[in-house]
Amino acid sequence: MSRTGIIKIILIIFFVAIMIHxxxxxxxxxxxxxxxxxxPGVTRVEKLSKYCEGLxxxxxxxxxxxxxxxxxxxKMLLMANTHSNEPAAxxxxxxxxxxxxxxxxxxxxIPQFNNSGSRGTRPGDGYPLYFNIATEWGTKKFRMGNRxxxxxxxxxDPDVYIHYPDRQLLSYLDIRNTNRTWPGRPDGALxxxxxxAAMEICRNEKVDLALDVHGAETMFPVTNCIVAPQQSVKxxxxxxxxxxxxxxxxxxxEPSPQGFRGLSHREIGDYSDTLPFLLEAPIPFLDxxxxxxxxxxxxDGKDPFLLSLAKQKKLFVPYDETGxxxxxxxxxxxxxxxxxxxxxxxxxxxxxxxxxxxxxxADVVENGVGFYYHDPDKWDKDKIYLN
Amino acid sequence: xxxxxxxTAYIVGMLIxxxxxxxxxxxxxxxxxxxLVPLVLRLLRVK
Numbered sequence: 001m002s003r004t005g006i007i008k009i010i011l012i013i014f015f016v017a018i019m020i021h022x023x024x025x026x027x028x029x030x031x032x033x034x035x036x037x038x039x040p041g042v043t044r045v046e047k048l049s050k051y052c053e054g055l056x057x058x059x060x061x062x063x064x065x066x067x068x069x070x071x072x073x074x075k076m077l078l079m080a081n082t083h084s085n086e087p088a089a090x091x092x093x094x095x096x097x098x099x100x101x102x103x104x105x106x107x108x109x110i111p112q113f114n115n116s117g118s119r120g121t122r123p124g125d126g127y128p129l130y131f132n133i134a135t136e137w138g139t140k141k142f143r144m145g146n147r148x149x150x151x152x153x154x155x156x157d158p159d160v161y162i163h164y165p166d167r168q169l170l171s172y173l174d175i176r177n178t179n180r181t182w183p184g185r186p187d188g189a190l191x192x193x194x195x196x197a198a199m200e201i202c203r204n205e206k207v208d209l210a211l212d213v214h215g216a217e218t219m220f221p222v223t224n225c226i227v228a229p230q231q232s233v234k235x236x237x238x239x240x241x242x243x244x245x246x247x248x249x250x251x252x253x254e255p256s257p258q259g260f261r262g263l264s265h266r267e268i269g270d271y272s273d274t275l276p277f278l279l280e281a282p283i284p285f286l287d288x289x290x291x292x293x294x295x296x297x298x299x300d301g302k303d304p305f306l307l308s309l310a311k312q313k314k315l316f317v318p319y320d321e322t323g324x325x326x327x328x329x330x331x332x333x334x335x336x337x338x339x340x341x342x343x344x345x346x347x348x349x350x351x352x353x354x355x356x357x358x359x360x361x362a363d364v365v366e367n368g369v370g371f372y373y374h375d376p377d378k379w380d381k382d383k384i385y386l387n
Numbered sequence: 388x389x390x391x392x393x394x395t396a397y398i399v400g401m402l403i404x405x406x407x408x409x410x411x412x413x414x415x416x417x418x419x420x421x422x423l424v425p426l427v428l429r430l431l432r433v434k
Contacts, residue, residue, distance in 0.1 A: 004410050011413075015420045023433070030434065152434050156391045 022123075029129045030119045030150075032143050033386035035376045036111060039098040041067040041357075045385060048110070051204070052186050052197035059153050060194050062115040063385050064201070065097055066108055073105030074208040074351030076341055077201060077274070080111050082178050082264065084118035084145020086215035087131065087298070088281050088329035091142075093213065095334060095372045096358055105345075105353035108201065112387055113212075114178040114194065116153040118145035128295045133326075135370035137377075144298070148176035154190040164188060166261040174262065179212070179278075182267035195264075202274040208351055209344055210276045212264040213333055215283035218306060218315045218324070222254050226336065227278040229256040229269040235347075236277055239339040247335055247361045249328075250318070275344070279336055281329040282317045299326045331364030392430065399426045 001009075038045060046064040049056040080093035093111040100107060112118050121127045121144050132139040151157070154176050161175040162168075164185050174180035175189055184196030202210055216223035228236035233253060240251040256265040256276075268276035284301040285293060291303055302323030310319035317324070338355055345352035359372060376384055406419040 007413060008406070008416060011416055011420060015424065019424060019428075023428075155429075156388070 025129065026120075026123075029121065029143060030152075032130070032141075034112075034142060036063060036065075036094065036385040036387055037098050037374055037376060037379050038065060038383040038385060039067075039100060039374075041100045041102050041107070042097065042383070043068040048194065048197045050197075051200035052193045054186055054193045055190075055197060058190060059116045059119065060114075060149070060190050062110060062112050063387055064108060064110050065385075066106065067096075067100055067102045068106045069102035069104045069354065071104040074344065074348060074353045075106040075108065075205060076209040076211065076344075076353050077108045077198070077207045078110070078211050078213065078337065079113045079198065079264075080109075080213045081115075081118055081145065082113045082212055083147045083214060084112070084114055084143075085122070085127070085147050085286065086283055087142060087144065088215050088283065088326060088333060089213035089279075090118075091133065091326065091330045091369050092333040092337070095330065095364075095369070096337070096355075098374055099372055100358050101356045103354040103356055105351070107353065107355060108205070108207070110198070113198070114145075114149055114191070115387065116149035116190070117147065117176075117178070118143050120146050120150035120152070122146055126293045128293070128298070131295045131298055133299075133370045133373065134368065135373050135375075137375035140370060140373050148173055149178070149191050151176070163261045164192065168261040170262060177262075179214075179264055180262035182262055182264050183271040195267075199268065199271060202268060202272040207272075207274045208348070209340060209353070210264070210268050210274045211337055211340065212276070212278045213337070214278060214280050215286065215329065216280040217287045218282045218284050218317050218319060219287050219289075219309070221316050223280050223282050224250060224317045224332075225252045225254045225280050226340075227254045227256050227263075227265045227280065229265055229276060231269055232256075232265075232275040232277055235275065235340055235343045238343045239336055242339050242343070243332075243335050243361070249332055249335075249361055251332065251336060277340055279333055281332050282324045283329065284319075284324050301325055301329075327365045327368055328361075330369050331359070331361035334359055334364055335361040395426050395429050399423065399430060402426070 044066045049061045055061045080089035157172045161170045181191045182195045183199045184192040226236040236253045265276045265278040285298045341353045
């Protein structure tokens with residue numbers, strides 16, 4: 001055999017070995033199942049496909065948990081992991097799922113809204129495949145996801161994404177972004193079906209409040225805030241003022257732009273009677289000029305490059321040597337969510353939503369996130385849902 | 388959708404053909420293989 005032939009065979013063997021090695025890791029990540037422990041407040045569990053038949057049998061068909069109170073009242077929809085690389089949202093949703101008791105009204109939780117996005121990561125950006133949260137009984141392991149749905153589940157992308165129904169031209173990638181495909185349609189792309197199903201929940205179940213929980217870069221101006229359209233601004237403003245006064249953390253209100261289509265905080269309000277809110281907490285991990293994208297950076301938010309930029313006043317949030325740890329982000333979300341429910345309930349007594357046994361900001365910062373997760377080995381197996 | 392798979396198969400075929408025809412430049416051989424990997428996985432529909 002010629003020298004070239006030998007080189008080619010060696011290269012092929014090398015590439016096949018790399019494909020198998022990395023492929024097994026990606027396969028393990030994609031098929032890793034996270035345990036969702038349904039807490040004492042959960043009264044029923046549905047799949048999203050109940051609201052859009054086209055989702056049935058697809059990876060996008062995710063769990064919808066209902067926490068119905070003893071007394072009738074209003075309804076609040078809580079969506080997390082719209083962007084699966086912003087995990088404070090998922091961690092917050094699971095705290096509510098495992099601990100919340102509803103005295104009045106109904107809380108609907110979708111912990112992994114873009115389930116496809118949570119089953120792929122960004123190896124090209126050096127993202128870790130998993131991250132772990134320390135608890136009193138061990139560690140709870142989570143898949144680290146991506147911003148958009150996995151191209152294995154929705155492909156091919158168009159050259160330009162034409163938003164439905166407004167026909168605004170958006171980036172081709174955003175057709176896999178469940179915060180650009182609202183209000184969705186039943187016969188559209190897979191992610192349009194996901195958002196359509198959530199719209200159907202809002203419309204058919206007469207949901208009063210829809211909260212879409214996110215994280216945003218410290219160098220991005222829309223961070224550490226509630227994004228709200230005109231009809232939600234009063235409640236959002238009161239919530240930010242109350243958490244600042246009583247709990248001591250900053251949170252401001254950003255107006256939802258009318259001309260930018262496909263966003264949850266825009267379309268939910270335009271296509272239903274539900275009041276939408278989008279919650280952002282800072283996540284230094286997503287900033288571009290950081291060191292390696294490690295699990296440590298994801299959890300503690302400490303980065304020397306961001307610290308340097310903070311000293312030059314280039315960031316939109318306060319930032320010092322303590323970073324921006326996960327406890328602060330999750331704690332903020334816990335408090336803001338409860339405060340939005342409180343403010344709505346004050347003005348709409350007959351549609352009140354009263355949530356109990358969920359920690360506030362100071363509790364989560366003091367005890368850590370893992371403190372609020374229960375041991376699956378000691379949990380009723382019938383109340384554990386894999387996703 | 389089928390048309391996209393046809394395009395993928397065509398590019399895979401061209402890359403394999405170029406890989407076979409390449410006689411000297413090892414860098415080019417590596418590049419053909421790097422580009423080939425995601426396209427082959429797409430064709431095989433590996434999830």
